[in-house]
Amino acid sequence: MGKMKKNKKISGAEAVIKSLIKENIDLVYGYPGGAIMPVYDEFFKFQHKVNHVLTRHEQGAVHAAQGYARSSGRVGVAIATSGPGATNLVTGIADAQIDSTPIVCITGQVPAHLLGSDAFQETDIIGISMPVTKWSYQITKASEVPDVIAKAFYIAKSGRPGPVLIDITKNAQIEMLDFKYKKCVGIRSYSPVPKIDKNKILEAAELINNAKNPLIVWGQGVILGNAEKEFKNFVEKSGIPAAWTILGASAIPTSHELNVGMVGMHGNYGPNILTNKCDLLIAIGMRFDDRVTGDTSTYAKQAKIIHLEIDPAEVNKNIKVDVPVVGNCKDSLRMLTRNIKEKSYKTWVNKFDELMKKEFKKVIKSDLSPKKKGLTMGESIIAINKFTKGKAIIVTDVGQHQMVACRYANFIDSKSNITSGGLGTMGFALPAAIGAKMGAPKREVVAVIGDGGYQMTIQELGTIFQLQLPVKIVILNNDFLGMVRQWQQLFFDKRYASTEMVNPDFVSIAKAYFLDSERVESRSDLEPAVKRMIESKKPFVLEICVEKEDNVFPMIPSGASVSDIRLE
Amino acid sequence: MEKKIQYTVSIYTENNVGLLNRISAIFLKRHINIESFTTSECEIENVFRFIIVVEMTESGIEKVIKQIEKQVDVIKAFYHTDEETIFQETALYKVKSNSLFEERHIQKSIKESNARIITVNPKFFVIEKTGFRHETDKLYNDLAPYGLLQFTRSGRIAVTKSKMGISEILNKFKNQKKKKK
Numbered sequence: 001m002g003k004m005k006k007n008k009k010i011s012g013a014e015a016v017i018k019s020l021i022k023e024n025i026d027l028v029y030g031y032p033g034g035a036i037m038p039v040y041d042e043f044f045k046f047q048h049k050v051n052h053v054l055t056r057h058e059q060g061a062v063h064a065a066q067g068y069a070r071s072s073g074r075v076g077v078a079i080a081t082s083g084p085g086a087t088n089l090v091t092g093i094a095d096a097q098i099d100s101t102p103i104v105c106i107t108g109q110v111p112a113h114l115l116g117s118d119a120f121q122e123t124d125i126i127g128i129s130m131p132v133t134k135w136s137y138q139i140t141k142a143s144e145v146p147d148v149i150a151k152a153f154y155i156a157k158s159g160r161p162g163p164v165l166i167d168i169t170k171n172a173q174i175e176m177l178d179f180k181y182k183k184c185v186g187i188r189s190y191s192p193v194p195k196i197d198k199n200k201i202l203e204a205a206e207l208i209n210n211a212k213n214p215l216i217v218w219g220q221g222v223i224l225g226n227a228e229k230e231f232k233n234f235v236e237k238s239g240i241p242a243a244w245t246i247l248g249a250s251a252i253p254t255s256h257e258l259n260v261g262m263v264g265m266h267g268n269y270g271p272n273i274l275t276n277k278c279d280l281l282i283a284i285g286m287r288f289d290d291r292v293t294g295d296t297s298t299y300a301k302q303a304k305i306i307h308l309e310i311d312p313a314e315v316n317k318n319i320k321v322d323v324p325v326v327g328n329c330k331d332s333l334r335m336l337t338r339n340i341k342e343k344s345y346k347t348w349v350n351k352f353d354e355l356m357k358k359e360f361k362k363v364i365k366s367d368l369s370p371k372k373k374g375l376t377m378g379e380s381i382i383a384i385n386k387f388t389k390g391k392a393i394i395v396t397d398v399g400q401h402q403m404v405a406c407r408y409a410n411f412i413d414s415k416s417n418i419t420s421g422g423l424g425t426m427g428f429a430l431p432a433a434i435g436a437k438m439g440a441p442k443r444e445v446v447a448v449i450g451d452g453g454y455q456m457t458i459q460e461l462g463t464i465f466q467l468q469l470p471v472k473i474v475i476l477n478n479d480f481l482g483m484v485r486q487w488q489q490l491f492f493d494k495r496y497a498s499t500e501m502v503n504p505d506f507v508s509i510a511k512a513y514f515l516d517s518e519r520v521e522s523r524s525d526l527e528p529a530v531k532r533m534i535e536s537k538k539p540f541v542l543e544i545c546v547e548k549e550d551n552v553f554p555m556i557p558s559g560a561s562v563s564d565i566r567l568e
Numbered sequence: 569m570e571k572k573i574q575y576t577v578s579i580y581t582e583n584n585v586g587l588l589n590r591i592s593a594i595f596l597k598r599h600i601n602i603e604s605f606t607t608s609e610c611e612i613e614n615v616f617r618f619i620i621v622v623e624m625t626e627s628g629i630e631k632v633i634k635q636i637e638k639q640v641d642v643i644k645a646f647y648h649t650d651e652e653t654i655f656q657e658t659a660l661y662k663v664k665s666n667s668l669f670e671e672r673h674i675q676k677s678i679k680e681s682n683a684r685i686i687t688v689n690p691k692f693f694v695i696e697k698t699g700f701r702h703e704t705d706k707l708y709n710d711l712a713p714y715g716l717l718q719f720t721r722s723g724r725i726a727v728t729k730s731k732m733g734i735s736e737i738l739n740k741f742k743n744q745k746k747k748k749k
Contacts, residue, residue: 126586131593135640136586155640188741189582189643313634316627 009176012142013038016106016168017046019149022181025077027051027068027438029061033081035121036108038173053438053467056459058085060431062092063457065103067435069096070418071393071443073226075156076103076435082110083121086167087128091425093163094132098422099247100224102161104152111171112140125167134162142175146182154184159192160311161224194312196327196335204282204306204323205339211280213348214240215271215303217263217292220247220421221285221310227330228252228414231284234337239344241352243271245286247421250411254390260352264292265556266403269363269565270355272556275300276563277351284308285329288318289422298561308332362567363553368408374547375523377404377476383527384446384474385410387534392444392472393418393436397429397453400482403552405448415440427456433471434463444472444534451477451503461513464539472533475506475543478550486551510541517541570625574603575647576655576726577633579618580610580734584641591618591642594635600624604657604723612734615643621724644737648728655726659704660686661695661711662718668693677710692717 010018016039020028030052032040043052055061058080065076080089086107096103110119126138135155137148145168152164208214216238222231228251235242235252241260244251252259261268263275275281281303286292293299296318305321307314308329315324325332367378381404384392390410396402396419411417418436420428433447454475464471485499510517516538520529526544533540556565581587588607595602603621610617624632629647636645665688668674678685683697697707704721 127589130586130589131597138585186741186745187640188738190640311638313631313638315634317631317634 010179011038011042011173012139012145012168012175012177013042013173015142015145015177015179016149016173017042017050018179019146019181020077021046021049022183023075023149023153025050025075027053028077028079029053029055029064029068029435030079031055031058031061031081031085033085033108033121035082035110035170036079036085036173038170039079039106039108039168052079053434053463055431055434056462057457058088059091059427060434060457060460060463062089062103062105063095063425063428063431064435064463065105066092066096066101066428067395067418067432068439069101069103069435070432070439071415071436071445072439073415074102074439075153076101077106078103079106081108081121082125083123085121086125087123090129090132093129093165095420095423095425095428096163097132097134099420100161100220101163102156103163104156105163105165107165107167108173109138109167109169112169113171115140115169125165129165132163133165136165136167138167138169139172140169142172142177145172145177146179150182150184151187154187155190193310193328194326196325196332198335200323200325201332201335201339204325205336207280207304207306207323208238208240208282208336208340213278213345214238214280214282215274215278216240216242216282216284217245217271217275217286218242218248218251218284219245219286221308221329222248222251223414225285225310225328225330227285227333230330230333230337234333237337237342238340239342240282241345241349243268245289245292245421246406246419247417248286249406249409249417250414254409254411258349260349261356262406263562264289265294265558266407266552266554268356268407269359269554269567270352272554272562272565273355274351276302276561278303280304280306282306282308283321284333285310287314290318293319294556294560294562294564298563359554359567367404372547375520375526375544376550377401377546378408379523380474380476380526380544380546381405381408381448383530384448384534386527387531388444388446392416392446393440395419395429395433395436395445395447397449398424398426399450399453400478400486400550400552401448401450401476403483426453429453430457430473431460431463433473434460434467434469437469437471446472446474448474448476450482451475451479451501451506452481454506458509461510461515461541465513465515468539470537470539472536473539473541474533475541476546477503477506477543478546478548479503480548482550483552485549489549489551491557506541506543515539515541517543519543519545521545570627572623572625574621574623574650575629576650576653576724577618577620577622577629577636577645577647578726578728578732579620579636579645580643580732581616581618582641582643583614583616587639587641590639591620591636594632595622598628598632600628600632606723606725610734612738615734615738619724619726644732644734646728646732648726652730653726653728655724656698657701657704657722657724658696658698659708659719659721661697661707661716662692663695663711664715664717665689665691665693667714671714674711674714677707681707681710683707
């Protein structure tokens with residue numbers, strides 16, 4: 001019996017699965033192929049421990065992993081073979097990089113002795129993915145598997161999260177090794193969470209205590225840092241109105257009295273205008289993206305700026321700030337809250353309300369209670385709000401519907417807004433909704449997608465059918481690539497170059513995948529159909545035919561100042 | 569417009585395949601021309617040091633340094649002006665052997681520039697000069713009229729006047745790890 005106790009050698013492929021299990025991974029998305037087959041053989045053997053979801057395209061796998069990571073707060077995993085399998089992951093990896101989503105991608109690779117020989121399905125995925133990964137590594141020996149995977153998970157989730165790619169040559173999957181797993185707890189060249197400088201906290205607190213018209217702009221950092229509670233305490237004690245970037249949405253409820261709406265290109269009128277009127281701007285876990293700042297040379301020039309940020313490279317990158325507070329915002333917010341006075345800014349907050357009234361009159365009213373015959377995207381979102389009671393996770397794609405959904409969705413809980421923010425990846429929503437639902441199975445997940453983006457990853461209806469996954473899919477169909485068409489109307493004299501879509505019958509497509517589906521064309525049918533969709537326990541595709549040439553307002557024209565935001 | 573200055577960038581890294589790509593990509597993405605690039609093992613075992621010379625604005629170089637430090641396998645990155653570093657370059661000049669014997673000027677240039685002849689054979693000889701750019705340039709200009717068979721110049725190598733403190737960073741990590749245990 002003594003012999004049995006001795007460490008039995010296992011294959012590199014088995015070590016991959018065992019390493020995933022050690023990282024508490026019980027769900028991965030992927031697509032098999034030649035160079036990753038030994039790993040798939042182990043997925044078969046370990047299917048009771050790790051659920052492998054077969055998507056219909058590798059892009060579907062990586063977006064699903066992203067959706068899973070975003071709804072669960074855990075690391076998403078996507079697996080693909082070498083060559084085209086690996087390159088198909090690249091868009092999702094780039095998306096995860098720019099939106100700081102923790103995912104680990106594992107790709108197969110040709111055997112080490114064939115590297116560089118242009119072998120069948122060989123691509124230099126390490127080289128291709130290098131600019132869009134937080135870290136990447138090619139394993140060529142089985143003995144490297146446990147340590148490299150441990151490092152991959154540590155890097156993906158620590159500090160500012162991001163995508164990691166591990167490429168494993170086929171020989172390394174087949175060779176044997178003594179498996180010993182040790183979780184990675186630190187890397188000497190990498191300090192993911194900078195230590196907070198207490199002096200900066202005091203400087204920031206002083207600015208906050210002396211401010212007359214301060215404004216908070218928060219981003220996804222609050223959610224990624226699990227700092228929702230600390231953030232809420234800070235907002236409430238400081239009494240400062242707070243606006244969000246698209247990825248920051250849902251960190252505090254939409255209805256919170258100090259939540260003054262979204263900033264940026266299609267954000268709310270008040271917070272954009274008043275960005276250039278405040279005397280102190282407190283940026284929290286956001287990165288001054290150009291869609292938020294507009295023209296940087298006219299952005300908040302009158303204000304002092306405090307920046308709470310975990311990534312030192314973001315400080316002073318786009319906007320020069322007065323007081324950088326580098327570190328985890330969960331800690332810095334707590335420290336800051338201790339050092340500020342309890343205050344309120346009634347007249348200042350009223351200004352946001354006044355501008356909201358103006359926006360309501362010019363934009364929101366006709367979006368939500370339109371007089372015209374055609375349905376609007378806005379009223380569709382309101383109908384979703386009504387039947388989900390704001391409890392759903394809203395997954396959006398990219399374009400007009402995305403802006404409308406973020407503007408009008410009623411968020412109650414954090415991690416309720418999943419969208420492709422930085423990269424603007426059309427085709428993101430359908431597969432991301434799969435991951436979102438599996439990452440938060442108890443929550444309702446409603447994917448809101450335009451007719452353009454829907455058709456970029458429409459094949460994932462197959463995955464939804466196979467899984468019988470009860471996600472609710474709403475297609476806001478205007479038969480146009482609406483956002484591009486809007487720009488063509490406003491800035492290219494209505495020259496609608498390649499933006500009109502002659503669409504298939506989306507209901508028939510859904511039904512061909514054996515999914516329940518309905519089409520809504522009139523206002524009276526909207527609420528009943530949405531109600532049926534939300535009450536259904538099964539996957540459901542609802543096509544809502546909306547007005548073809550509606551525009552999203554307010555809008556900051558590209559390159560203009562935030563204070564030049566247009567209401568029409 | 570902010571003035572562009574020549575900076576020497578020093579990057580201490582783990583020996584990781586591919587890091588070269590990551591670092592050069594940071595410059596490429598921003599259309600920054602790399603004027604010289606060298607890499608070698610430094611005073612600490614298994615730690616590598618990149619020395620990169622670029623001409624940039626100070627606000628630009630600050631951002632680039634942060635992007636470089638953000639890379640997982642980079643231990644620390646610095647930028648310095650010429651005044652803050654001691655730096656040299658090496659140039660090699662290959663000249664036909666008969667020119668050396670026939671042209672007195674060549675012998676004079678070699679002597680005056682403190683260059684070394686590192687190899688001589690019946691066909692050619694090779695001169696080595698280590699110094700500042702203007703010195704290797706001067707020798708180039710002196711020798712060029714007599715026909716250079718080959719000429720090559722290394723990237724800049726540099727040490728800084730100030731302390732880098734890399735061992736301290738690495739020791740701090742070691743101690744933290746011990747504490748955790």
